[in-house]
Amino acid sequence: MIKNIDDLVNFKTNSKNNEIKLVYSYIFEQIVSLYTYTVSNFYSDRKNRDFFVQQMRFTGAVTEKLSPVYMSNKENKKEAENKIAYILSLLDKGESALGILENIKNKDSLFNERDVLLVERAMEDNSIIFSSSFTEHPYSFQAMYSILENLLSIFKRFLCLPDPGELLNIIIKCRLEKEVNRDKLLGKETDIFDSLQRMTFYSSSTYSPLSHRDVINSYNDQEVTIELLLEACSDGRIKLDKSDFTELITRSIDDVLEGWSSWVLTLLFPTSSTKNLPMIDSLIDGICLKQTGTIKLNMEDLKKLCILGQTEQISDMLSKKIKELYLTNKKEKDKILHMDTSQLGAIAKWYRSCRMGYITEVSQIPSAISVLLYDRLENGSFYEYVMCLDNKIVDYSEKSKVDSLQRLVTFVINKHLYHEDQDLSLPYKYSSGLFESVNTIDEYLNLNKVNENDVLPNLSMVDWASYNKTKTRDRFKRPLKKFRSSIAQAKYKIEKQKQEGIHHYFPVSNNYPLPFWAMK
Numbered sequence: 001m002i003k004n005i006d007d008l009v010n011f012k013t014n015s016k017n018n019e020i021k022l023v024y025s026y027i028f029e030q031i032v033s034l035y036t037y038t039v040s041n042f043y044s045d046r047k048n049r050d051f052f053v054q055q056m057r058f059t060g061a062v063t064e065k066l067s068p069v070y071m072s073n074k075e076n077k078k079e080a081e082n083k084i085a086y087i088l089s090l091l092d093k094g095e096s097a098l099g100i101l102e103n104i105k106n107k108d109s110l111f112n113e114r115d116v117l118l119v120e121r122a123m124e125d126n127s128i129i130f131s132s133s134f135t136e137h138p139y140s141f142q143a144m145y146s147i148l149e150n151l152l153s154i155f156k157r158f159l160c161l162p163d164p165g166e167l168l169n170i171i172i173k174c175r176l177e178k179e180v181n182r183d184k185l186l187g188k189e190t191d192i193f194d195s196l197q198r199m200t201f202y203s204s205s206t207y208s209p210l211s212h213r214d215v216i217n218s219y220n221d222q223e224v225t226i227e228l229l230l231e232a233c234s235d236g237r238i239k240l241d242k243s244d245f246t247e248l249i250t251r252s253i254d255d256v257l258e259g260w261s262s263w264v265l266t267l268l269f270p271t272s273s274t275k276n277l278p279m280i281d282s283l284i285d286g287i288c289l290k291q292t293g294t295i296k297l298n299m300e301d302l303k304k305l306c307i308l309g310q311t312e313q314i315s316d317m318l319s320k321k322i323k324e325l326y327l328t329n330k331k332e333k334d335k336i337l338h339m340d341t342s343q344l345g346a347i348a349k350w351y352r353s354c355r356m357g358y359i360t361e362v363s364q365i366p367s368a369i370s371v372l373l374y375d376r377l378e379n380g381s382f383y384e385y386v387m388c389l390d391n392k393i394v395d396y397s398e399k400s401k402v403d404s405l406q407r408l409v410t411f412v413i414n415k416h417l418y419h420e421d422q423d424l425s426l427p428y429k430y431s432s433g434l435f436e437s438v439n440t441i442d443e444y445l446n447l448n449k450v451n452e453n454d455v456l457p458n459l460s461m462v463d464w465a466s467y468n469k470t471k472t473r474d475r476f477k478r479p480l481k482k483f484r485s486s487i488a489q490a491k492y493k494i495e496k497q498k499q500e501g502i503h504h505y506f507p508v509s510n511n512y513p514l515p516f517w518a519m520k
Helices: 015-041 045-069 075-091 097-106 111-124 140-147 151-158 165-179 192-202 212-220 226-234 242-265 279-283 287-290 297-305 311-324 329-339 343-351 362-378 380-386 398-418 439-445 469-487 490-501
Strands: 430-432 437-440
Touching: 015 045, 015 140, 015 151, 015 165, 015 242, 015 287, 015 343, 015 490, 045 075, 045 097, 045 111, 045 140, 045 380, 045 469, 075 097, 075 212, 097 111, 111 469, 151 242, 151 362, 151 398, 165 212, 165 226, 165 242, 212 242, 279 297, 279 329, 287 297, 287 311, 287 439, 297 311, 297 469, 362 380, 362 398, 362 469, 398 439
Parallel strands: none
Antiparallel strands: 430 437
């Protein structure tokens, strides 16, 4: 007799829910660390701050100059992304502005004369010049630039996944729905031909990946409930093998979290893939191994593997690579390279031991989102200058700065991170018609309304979406204090996580994102 979800699978649902929450928190904490570290560079001594500002302005100016040039089709867009990625890789290596310019002049296989002129013009128009750098940042300049530019969009995508405490139930609901005719389940009349089609479809043994969009659609479907599906399991309308269904749900959780996190991260790493080759491929030179029998290792990946607690797995990776060279069956090859079946649990275990301390539980995520938005708006004009953008955040009175900013943050959250307004933008100044312009917070709030028809799948921002002067001020006090004190500790937290990571295994043979400092 099937009474609840625990009867369908061979794992404890509470434990699996906790693992999902930990991986969700891990992704969020990496975002917070990236933002906090980026901002911390503006609080260093004047010489280092000015140097970093020049490098960030170079990132913004080159990105803006090269991006629109090749957007006419997909192939040209990819070509533009490769150019930007190459230039920014030189910046990450510490090259001077003139050194980068000289390098791309000699790289005629990738850059033409117009590209070089565009980069020169970007530097001239924005008065950008800087010498070689000996400071090694844990994150790429592209990621640091993108977190400032796309912060609101990143948070919106992050909140497009339903509450992690509900995710397992929704995934199980998604999979059960595919095992029964919807109309029959709901007691509606069905077309015989349609029923046969669905039976044929569901009898297929081919694995079909589950996307986070499937989860959102199922979450929004209020007609079919988990209770109805459990009843169908109980009375035999849905027939399941418990072991097979457990494996299906385990793989589906990975599908959803991997796909969702990659979708979020494309806003941080727009010119590079967040789904890199399994590190087994990039660590060991397979061609060299096959042709000469020589084991040649990539030292950068070797360092990353050590920091990610993978030292004991390197010999296992070599063994797999040798097998993969001589296997002819493609499915067997893929199985060899992707044998890590405990991805979710392993990342959750790693995160338990290697937290940065920005949050200690999922319930703290809304307050962290709010204070990062507060900082982004408070320093908006400076950050727009750093990114070489012409946007300006609406003005507020210095006398009522705190209340004004809190009103503005609350409105932005209500409009974009609780309700789902399609016009996604920070509160910039703009002109409305020929005679009306929006320059102040009051003008902005008067002209912009919240579309209350649609809300995001994740409702965690609900308490931060309504403004009450006293309650809102109290709500912001502690998180703001915590954020400001963490700025000075940003680099230390990253280094501490790296050192702790040496002793704890992080699975790299999957599509979950690595810690951002390992993705540079």
